[in-house]
Amino acid sequence: MNKFRLTLYVTGHTPRSEKGIRNLQRICAEELQGTYEMTVIDVLEQPQLAEDQKILATPTLVKELPPPLRRVIGDLSDTEKVLLGLDIAIVGGGNERNGG
């Protein structure tokens, strides 16, 4: 099974950052069951990484693996949208789209 590699960019220890991290942890635990690798990057500490990835908004969740590369912005409170953005709930649909 493909392992998810997820990176979450946040700005400092703000309530919004904390909320984003908590939401991501929850979604990963509920939907990905251990098949993920999660990194949290604080753009205040590592602005060069944000520059390289051209991150504008925080929190930004980047799904690096499996392809395609996907981005979800926001505090991830809308689980459905997060799954949609990560191409998780609609795997079949995604494949069809890729094939077509």
Next chain:
Amino acid sequence: MSGSVITAVQKLETGIPGFEHVSVGGLPKGRTCLLSGTAGSSKTVFAVQFLVEGIRRGEGGVFVTFEESPENIMSNMLSFGWNLEQLVRAGGLAFVDASPQLDQELVEAGSYDLGALLARIEFAVGKVQAKRVSVDSLGAVFSQFSDVATVRGELYRMAVALKKMSVTALLTAERTEEYGPLARFGVEEFVADNVIILRNVLDDEKRRRTLEILKFRGTDHAKGEFPFTVIPGEGVVIIPLSETKLEQKSSTLRVTSGNDTLDEMCGGGFLRDSIILVSGATGCGKTLLVTAFVSGAEKQDDRCLLFAFEESREQLFRNASGWGMDFETMERQGKLKVVCVYPEVMGLEDHLIRMKKEIRDFKPTRVAVDSLSALERVSTGKSFREFVIGITSFIKHQEIVGLFSSTTPTLFGGASITEEHISTITDSILLLRYVEMFGEMRRGITVLKMRGSMHDKGIREYAIDGQGMHIGAQFHGIAGILSGQPMQISQPEIERMGSLFREELVE
């Protein structure tokens, strides 16, 4: 420490040609300024030039792009001679690429801020020790995110953060109308301290670019719209009219017009650092007068620059040699330079900048323009007026003598629009007029005005032959030449009129 920490607004010299004059010293230092304009009004060029000029002065610059990719900007700006890639490598310039990433879908799930953008800008400013930041353009941020309220709040935060970093920042914004709301999305609300507007107005089928400083809070600037042009290899060049103060020195030195009788009529020749306008209908000898003026340079060891907008170099040289003047030798000796341009090849602003450049390069002691009316063809009334003011004041500042010719639209009498604009600026006006007398076309010349000198008040007849212009005696017994309706007056009537005025003078 004692005393107040509050200081007056300082200005940062931008280095953009003409801008320092319009802005009275530059952009307010350490503040943000909104640069608003419609599509194609050269906002990006201006924003890049602001940084490039800063880097030339050793001030680092950061370019934040929300619209075009840095690669695109780099390649577009090459035509202005700005190698941004090199500046980035040398560490003077940093890009913050916030342009839309088309290959990545973006899903919004919950609330967000633009914290990463701010962190990146701050990081870039620190990296190149930036003193100047350009953000291009604010409106494009709104198209990347759906939450307008959040974006507005975050852009406001960015403006505040830029202020804290004590950089001078230029934020561009687009507007939909040339004379309408300041900018889209109401962005002016959070950077409203300083506002510059770039316009690109279609006026009588011609594009006219202008720059207006709408407001600079707490500091002075020139008011109104100033024409500018965008030149390959240079970028934005603003033509400041208010710069042209009336502070020319005046000299009593005389230079020859190239015609001895005309010199006599003018009280010994034209005055150096004066502007002379020659007005006349077609074919009455304006170009001949210009040619004589040019060859006068040879007699006095002057250097003459001739701008010809009506005839080619070959035509001019052939005509001159027909009148016994050798332009080719003068050119070889470096006493003459002829610049022939079709008026239609560029806008009037570009003509002005080009003419100034030619004058600066050649350093002539006399300049002739044949003719101003040809330039009038390619412009609107407003920009022509600005052009005339610009070129005359520039010539006067150089302390050289300038001769302009202008064609009147009618054969008899009349004045052209050219004269309307220029007559108060010129120091001397020579009128060449056709005079119809006894079924014959004759020509008359008069010195209408000449500042700072006595001159012949008579209207004198002249003839043109293979040797040039020959000015003869005054027209006697004729009235109404200038109005185009000459009338013969009998001798007793002239005497009666004369005695009338004499009596008044005695009283």
